[in-house]
Amino acid sequence: MNAPVIVGVDGGPSAEDALVFGRWAAMTLDAPLVVAVVHPAPSALGSGRVDAEWVADRHRAAEAVLDQARAILAGNGEDVSYRIVASTSAAHGLHDLAEETAAEAIVVGSGRAGPKHRLFAGSTAERLLAGSVCPVAVAPAAMETPPGTLGRIGVAYVDTPDGRAALAMAARLAARTGSPLRLYTVVAETDASLPFLVGPDAEHAFLDTARETYELSLSRAVESVSGVAADWEIRIGDVVESLADLDDVDVLFCGSRGYGPARRVLLGGVSARLVRRARRPVVVVPRSG
Structure with missing residues (x-):
């Protein structure tokens, strides 16, 4: 069974x-x-x-x-x-x-x-x-909106074991439903990324570098998914608010956190706050390795 x-x-x-x-x-x-x-x-x-x-x-x-x-x-x-x-x-x-x-x-x-x-x-x-x-x-x-009517599966994605575990389960569900996947990464707003003493030029340079890194990891993640249509989106703002406001996905998958025993959900800072505030169902996935 x-x-x-x-x-x-x-x-x-x-x-x-x-x-x-x-x-x-x-x-x-x-x-x-x-x-x-x-x-x-x-x-x-x-x-x-x-x-x-x-x-x-x-x-x-x-x-x-x-x-x-x-x-x-x-x-x-x-x-x-x-x-x-x-x-x-x-x-x-x-x-x-x-x-x-x-x-x-x-x-x-x-x-x-x-x-x-x-x-x-x-x-x-x-x-x-x-x-x-x-x-x-x-x-x-x-x-x-009942699940299954919006036609998209979301993944809060960061290139970590937790993020990859969430992507794998989301891809499995998407394959069963025929829905496309969308991977979301959130980059903090400019004034939230670095201490003000660093200066605006250095801060903008840091954000540009971070965005390039995220774009590369998202592109690779999308390419790793087979048999399912997938794309990605980078959002700017508070990570929890940005993900919690999503209203066009049937369900949002996220990892638990980047440490702790494998195959156990251990609630991290983002996932803990996200499940309190999200508009759509959230699935917190334990690491598989």
Whole structure:
């Protein structure tokens, strides 16, 4: 059986966003869909019957959350399974399930406090992004445009192991959808690149050199992608704001960060802020090497 796409739901208002994106991802990748809800495990320090009654109540609540998910996914076909996981936290439970099933990806919705049409990584998403063994996707609150309708896959690209891992997964998805790829690199604005003591001439020279370097790496990255139409764009400005404002991609892939153990998502500065603010779904990809 193909590796599944896991969607974590908690009954909150962002559950439908996660289910919509997860269903699209699973169908695109020809993967089974697993909808999971995590409830607290019995405490080793619990007080016997009181603890057992409380856990039973939480289990009933979890069943109700899955019933909501079944209603949202009604008519989706038979390749959907529903799981209740007992764990110390939602993130821990989803991590364990991902390892158990060798999951393709974990999908969660934005945090409860997130504004509409913007990502806001709640505690579950942020904990998932700290050490996940597979890519983690965060769907924005109340997506105005469903995934698969815009016809472009985006990649926040820098020529690092993380950037190349994100490009590889994005290219795989693009090949499945027939969508073109666009690679984005952001160069900081002039006044943000170097200390003012360096001087404007040196600063402009630095920016010109940086742009040439980025153009070369982007061109090579596009050439490395086979079977998929791809182009690139360099943007000027704040890296998080520039990427978060993208509204013409079905999904934006990015690396986690440039260090840490291989095959683990470790949330870096840009990706951490990006998942809180992006207008489109963001997939944070662990390094493959």
